[in-house]
Amino acid sequence: xxxxxxxxxxxxxxxxxxxxxxxxxxxxxxxxxxxxxxxxxxxxxxxxxxxxxxxxxxxxxxxxxxxxxxxxxxxxxxxxxxxxxxxxxxxxxxxxxxxxxxxxxxxxxxxxxxxxxxxxxxxxxxxxxxxxxxxxxxxxxxxxxxxxxxxxxxxxxxxxxxxxxxxxxxxxxxxxxxxxxxxxxxxxxxxxxxxxxxxxxx
Amino acid sequence: xxxxxxxxxxxxxxxxxxxxxxxxxxxxxxxxxxxxxxxxxxxxxxxxxxxxxxxxxxxxxxxxxxxxxxxxxxxxxxxxxxxxxxxxxxxxxxxxxxxxxxxxxxxxxxxxxxxxxxxxxxxxxxxxxxxxxxxxxxxxxxxxxxxxxxxxxxxxxxxxxxxxxxxxxxxxxxxxxxxxxxxxxxxxxxxxxxxxxxxxxx
Numbered sequence: 001x002x003x004x005x006x007x008x009x010x011x012x013x014x015x016x017x018x019x020x021x022x023x024x025x026x027x028x029x030x031x032x033x034x035x036x037x038x039x040x041x042x043x044x045x046x047x048x049x050x051x052x053x054x055x056x057x058x059x060x061x062x063x064x065x066x067x068x069x070x071x072x073x074x075x076x077x078x079x080x081x082x083x084x085x086x087x088x089x090x091x092x093x094x095x096x097x098x099x100x101x102x103x104x105x106x107x108x109x110x111x112x113x114x115x116x117x118x119x120x121x122x123x124x125x126x127x128x129x130x131x132x133x134x135x136x137x138x139x140x141x142x143x144x145x146x147x148x149x150x151x152x153x154x155x156x157x158x159x160x161x162x163x164x165x166x167x168x169x170x171x172x173x174x175x176x177x178x179x180x181x182x183x184x185x186x187x188x189x190x191x192x193x194x195x196x197x198x199x200x201x202x
Numbered sequence: 203x204x205x206x207x208x209x210x211x212x213x214x215x216x217x218x219x220x221x222x223x224x225x226x227x228x229x230x231x232x233x234x235x236x237x238x239x240x241x242x243x244x245x246x247x248x249x250x251x252x253x254x255x256x257x258x259x260x261x262x263x264x265x266x267x268x269x270x271x272x273x274x275x276x277x278x279x280x281x282x283x284x285x286x287x288x289x290x291x292x293x294x295x296x297x298x299x300x301x302x303x304x305x306x307x308x309x310x311x312x313x314x315x316x317x318x319x320x321x322x323x324x325x326x327x328x329x330x331x332x333x334x335x336x337x338x339x340x341x342x343x344x345x346x347x348x349x350x351x352x353x354x355x356x357x358x359x360x361x362x363x364x365x366x367x368x369x370x371x372x373x374x375x376x377x378x379x380x381x382x383x384x385x386x387x388x389x390x391x392x393x394x395x396x397x398x399x400x401x402x403x404x
Contacts, residue, residue: 055351061351093258145346
């Protein structure tokens, strides 16, 4: 049976529940869209996927296929089971927010991943205690030996996807990042939609 | 007038209030001690110094003299005014916690920076909403071009210090990291005390 394909609209967020053993396939439909991704324990929203706990667990700042992605209690919540892209995903950069766009010169409200996270969870009747630092799928932030970062363009191509399998009952939230000032969603500065599917136990 | 020198006991935490314009001098007395450091707004403990917001603001993973250190609302809370050490401080690694030491093989409770943060704040009658990712002073976590991290030894020498000047009324908490399994506090695996002083407006 072909799984239902859900849309993450451009500049917006979406969340989905996963039972342990189920997986989510997140698809970079148009190839250059960053998708900020979070995961919260279904039993306790204060336990969530945590970048600062993932980095020391992996000994790397870039996760790759086969990696366990841990929570702030250092327990696996998702496994990065498959990745068809070159595997450049960011763990360093906070979700964008209204403060960020203000500093980038916006004088009016700008769509942002932090508000998208909270709105997506509210659609499921859930409240996050905070906006954890996200796993920024396809966001290309190279770091040189001196520790300098850069705002790269995604290395992915249309249709690239990752499969994240749930190690515990959890809620995954995603935001099709509305960043249109820096080139993180490609040089065209045009945020697009992305898609996801829920896949049963493997 | 010589400022009072306060002790951060080995394996323990300590916190201090700073008015805007005052500074704290944190001293690596014995030269190889990592000091996990946090800062919270005095007006609202949910606003705190945030590594994932500092990195994109600086465009670097290593802060250095002259840098503004921002909060999760992207406002400067501290300025790194002076640093006598080679400037290798970590922004990537979560505070150690009891879960961490369990994964490192400890079967009994192990002193840890997360509990030290909460205990230090409780001494001032304060409660943190969470344990933010700390600024790990003198913790030497090199990152290579492929994104691999390593557990380096501090590059600092006895008496090295940093001066952090408050950009807003705030509370600074510090933990003399009790890590004695990985060599982040030096090859001797012997955590030591550190010290701090409060310096008036410059």
